[in-house]
Amino acid sequence: MPKKRNSSKLITNEVVVKKGVITNRAPLLDVNISVTNLKNAKRFMSKLISNFVSGRIINQDAKDLSYLVTVFIMACREADIEERIKKLEEKVK
Numbered sequence: 001m002p003k004k005r006n007s008s009k010l011i012t013n014e015v016v017v018k019k020g021v022i023t024n025r026a027p028l029l030d031v032n033i034s035v036t037n038l039k040n041a042k043r044f045m046s047k048l049i050s051n052f053v054s055g056r057i058i059n060q061d062a063k064d065l066s067y068l069v070t071v072f073i074m075a076c077r078e079a080d081i082e083e084r085i086k087k088l089e090e091k092v093k
Contacts, residue, residue, distance in 0.1 A: 033047065037076070
């Protein structure tokens with residue numbers, strides 16, 4: 001849980017927030033996973049959840065990264081469907 005120092009400063013594990021402005025920011029995640037396929041996206045999301053639950057990443061950063069990975073997963077699925085449709089259309093011709 002974040003600790004309050006005074007009314008304008010909020011201290012978390014890695015981030016200092018002063019009146020809504022983030023300063024002294026550490027890297028978002030200590031994870032070296034390149035999200036280039038669905039398997040890596042799954043691993044990244046697992047690490048993201050673990051880091052969030054343990055308090056190493058703040059709520060908004062977790063939301064932002066989760067959203068980006070979700071969009072990536074949706075794009076991969078759509079690309080896969082398009083590829084399957086194209087192959088089916090070629091077989092029908």
